[in-house]
Amino acid sequence: MANLFESEPMLDMFIFETSQLIEQLEQSILISEKESCYTEEAINEIFRIMHTLKGSAAMMMFDNISNLAHTMEDIFYYLREEKPQNVDCSSLSDLVLAGVDFIKAEVEKIKERKKVDGDATHLIQTLKDFLTSLKQNEQNTATQYTHSYKAAIYFAEGCGMETIRAFSVIHNLKDLTEEFRHIPEDLGDNPETEARIRQEGLTIYFKANHSYEMVHQFFQDTPFLQNLELIELDNDYQYQQLSDLSEIEVLEDFDDVSTGQVKSIRDNFDKLSSIGSGVQSMISVSVAKLDKLMDLVGEMVIAEAMVIQNPDLQGLELDNFHKSARQLNKITSEIQDMVMSIRMVSLSATFHKMHRVVRDMCKKLGKEVRLEIIGEETEVDKNIIEHISDPLMHLVRNAVDHGIESAEERAAKGKNSTGTIILEAKNAGSDVHIIVRDDGKGLNKEKILAKAKENGLLYKDPAEMTDKEIYNLIFLPGFSTKDKVSEFSGRGVGMDVVSRNLETIGGSVSVDSVADHGTTITLKIPLTLAIIDGMNVRVGNSRYTIPTISIKESFRPQESDIIRDPDGNEMIMVRGQCYSILRLHEFYKVKSGLKNFTEGIMVMLEQDQKTLCVFADELLGQQQVVVKALPEYVRRFKNIRGLAGCTLLGDGSISLILDVAGLINA
DSSP: OHHHHTOHHHHHHHHHHHHHHHHHHHHHHHHHHHTSSOOHHHHHHHHHHHHHHHHHHHHTTOHHHHHHHHHHHHHHHHHHHHOOSSOOHHHHHHHHHHHHHHHHHHHHHHHTTOOOOOOOHHHHHHHHHHHHHHOSSOOOOOOSOOEEEEEEEEEOTTOOOHHHHHHHHHHHHTTTOSOEEEESOOOSSOHHHHHHHHHHOEEEEEEESSOHHHHHHHHHTSTTEEEEEEEEOSOHHHHHHHHHSOHHHHHHTGGGGGGSOOOOOOTTHHHHHHHHHHHHHOOOOOHHHHHHHHHHHHHHHHHHHHHHTOGGGTTOOOHHHHHHHHHHHHHHHHHHHHHHHHHEEESHHHHHHHHHHHHHHHHHHTOOEEEEEEOTTOEEEHHHHHHHHHHHHHHHHHIIIIISOOHHHHHHTTOOSSEEEEEEEEEETTEEEEEEEEOSOOOOHHHHHHHHHHTTOOOSOGGGOOHHHHHGGGGSTTOOOOSSOOSSSOSSOSHHHHHHHHHHTTOEEEEEEETTTEEEEEEEEESOSSEEEEEEEEETTEEEEEEGGGEEEEEOOOGGGEEEOTTOOEEEEETTEEEEEEEHHHHTTOOOSOOSGGGSEEEEEEETTEEEEEEESEEEEEEEEEOBOOOHHHHTOTTOOSEEEEEEOTTSOEEEEEOHHHHHTO
């Protein structure tokens, strides 16, 4: 079966299933720590996860992962069966989380198709020593088998690779007994065997010195199990008679087994059936395929615009054509919305990973911090999540390390000894706001200014800077107010990663703080990167697209509203408010015949409570545009600011998509 272990689909499925199990395992451990120790439910869940990990890793011949999972499984099996008292739960959590980290590292190697060569020998021995210390009275393992069983296992329809799943069950069964027989007997790479298991299930006869309940639970932990029929036989003679029958006789005489002590395990059969049907209606899809589908939908949107806006149609009366075009637009929009919804995933998994970050830092820094999560069900594009994981981790680390005081300091200030970090997500139009809030000591403006001046990071007179501008200095590269270099901070890296990653996806970050009350950092990120609603404008022979979400209004200005200061800066008065003006043709050095404001159009843009009026020649109209990345040679020029990407218009011309935040801060 070695050739199966090398197949790409199997590796991808192993990575997917293992990653999910590891996430569940980590959350279960962290929740158990909060509840002081492991509940019976948590022990059963962790045992099931370890059992599955052990089997799947062994099936793929990743022995180091399998052996480690087996050792951890032994501990939780002992906890489940013997229910020992006075368990050192903190030490156990440390050991299991160390095991989780090891498996994570090995899975990363598998993803990169590197050799899985991690050495878990020391960790396994430490776990075994812990288990030995748990056992107060050693009991000799019984050598006499006291129970005989027949099990019929049926896998969920559509799960695939039934032969390999059956092989995994038999491999794991060796933990219970060494005396068994399974039908079909050939579990090799045989299409006929796979078809037979799919139709008739896997039948196993075996003896074990374990209780019916324990054996039942063992099989219930089988991945993709749709139905289980477990029968405890009356005596050894009946077991011998049944296990010696030919395969045909076994199938024919199955109903005659009712003479034994029959315990039909169709527990909640209707529920199991519904789960089986649920498996059929849910499939795992590669993110690469979703990306390709999104690209094709984007091309379809462009092709639609090229047809409907074709210059050859100008001046023609085509009522039927326009009717069909509206129907095409409706269908295209629905397809786009459906593809977008498929790509949307909740922030739940990303948020819950922060529990581990807080837990590890608290143990090493000797602080007490509680993490509260709000709005975890908020959904964003899959690619967006990949860009915000690192920023979130840095912000949470920073809150624990810099923000939250020690228990003694908090007590002296009259605060609760346990600090609080709130991680919140909420929808705001076409954006999502992610807020990281702590109740720590807040930011020190004087210290920030002094450090910025020392490092030459000040870009204006401190007396003219607002509190928000001072606080935002912490996002500059190389900035750190930490005097002592630690495992977590003080190297001048981290917070600039937040700003840089958000700029990559067209997002922004802002910070607010109150001394001794805490700090609030808000990330504003787009729901998606692929297709946006945009307003196209013309400047000379060039085209630019402005995201409509940032447009407050557009108007033709009057010369009397224009204000020019002694330095030549141009501003415009709108309803008693004064706003700066940016001439796009000057900013991007584009030839334009329009110089007078009264001949062109003014577009008022707003972002992060800042407003800017952009002057262009004319509005071309609103449409959905597909965001394309700028070519690499363009991105290398750091002086080209205010561009978020480009798109292809219906007439075949290229339009540059403006980055509103970049223009306002230019």
